[in-house]
Amino acid sequence: MFAASFRFLLNARRVNTQIRLKSTLVIAEHNNEVLSPITCNVLSAAKQIGGDITVLVAGTNCDAVAKAASNANGINKVLLANSEAFKGFTSESLTPLILAMHNQNKYTHILAGASAFGKSLLPRIAAKLDVSPVSDIIGIKAPDTFVRTIYAGNAIQTIKVKDNVKVVSVRGTSFDALPLEGGNAACEPAPPGDYKTNLVEFIKQEISKSDRPELTSAKVVVSGGRGLKSGENFKLLYSLADKLNAAVGASRAAVDAGYVSNDLQVGQTGKIVAPDLYIAVGISGAIQHLAGMKDSKTIVAINKDPEAPIFQVADYGLVADLFKVVPILTEKLK
């Protein structure tokens, strides 16, 4: 009798874990002042998965960020962790915090944006959980089935994850941003603990200053390549970009030649952008560059070489000397 009911309990428990409700932890990216836009894209991916959504905001002084995140519509809880330990948002300090949260709450999904921050952090968490992470997803077919690109965007892979916890980084440009309004999630402190690590010390950041919109979320991007011939000549693109309220990007050739800093690089190894309008100036269109921009709504190419591969993906191509036509274009946009 006792044995039978005990077995019943065991079975009930097993069934229970199988139909365990989905619950997602989204790791917010921010600079202690504002939430990074990519986090809003990750939140809509989380909503697509379904179930409870908890957002972790960890930093040195990020109450305002937590408050902003709690306004997002459809999220259940914001957990706030303020500590000097999280200075520089190092993976080594954040991982134990996230593991502690996971031990308490047993999330089914742990998500972050596929930015430098998310890419550095998530695989470390996955290794500690002994699960295989999924990078840079562009679609969700089911809570365990994700779509991502491989080979510099030249093939699209659909994979089913067998591990019980899905650790996933999300391509920001593939999901709409969830607006930070209409919600009123509870804001609670994250589990306390000593997360200070002696493995790594944050020294400094050198962030390139710009008045232009941020590259990955800009509606219009003007990019330059080797054809610009010098860093000085990039001024042509800055003038054009200012007329269009556009961000400025670059090909690897332009970055390697030292025309612009490498955080402007668009491509497989740089930023992935998908603006409404992408204007490629003096860019031939190597596979690696196309990987970063071919999901743009409209692509314009300005290049004097009619054989340049960029024309195969461009909606509008102008075969001309950029030094002649870019100033004319800028002038006529007045």
Next chain:
Amino acid sequence: MSRVLVGVKRVIDYAVKIRVKPDKTGVITDGIKHSMNPFDEIAVEEAIRMKEKKLAQEVIAVTCGPSQAQDSLRTALAMGADRGIHVEISPTEYETLQPIHVSKILAKLAIDEKVDLIIVGKQAIDDDSNQTAQMIAGNLDWPSGTFCSKIEHGNGELTITREIDGGLEVLRLKTPAVLSADLRLNEPRYATLPNIMKAKKKPIKKISSKDLGIDTSARIEIISVEEPPVRQAGAIVPDVDTLIVKLKERGHL
């Protein structure tokens, strides 16, 4: 002086336009030009420079894959690595071999070979995962320095400059550590013919994942691999005015 482990992967050459198999199970690799993953060349170069500066006593190159994976190991040896380890993976197992498996193998080798530093490329250009360095570091509880564009060696520590979204970041890591190389870390050398000949005599130890006690069973199921949507062919416009008209029509201006 430290011992350095570098991970290398044989991938389809970066300049090849890949083709998806008609049965949607993967991409065509037979008869296609392969080379060492470009980011791994940078990792190997950095390790060899450490040896040349007498910061490293030995550079061990390791690869995981079927028999052909040895090509990349030989390239690493020709560039200047001292010896190689080939962790042989059967072709079928290799199809679902992921960073989780590779990172466990490299972590085990790091302990067995008593290395102080592991350098790998920031991502392989085939699966584009960008996970291995981070996962090795997680397995070993070592610090990770991802996307390095500069590595400075101190006593028991490394000062690294990382490429992050808004610019650059500087971190100081305690060694032992795991680093991943970004494109701008260095300019890899070409292996010269004499060095390629010499590399043929350098030892390559062949072992299996089972010898290391690492389970490589599949953690994912590949449902399909497909061609990306093809963009509609565009038009060449004759002048700037036409371009502006077209962009206005589409509501961009």
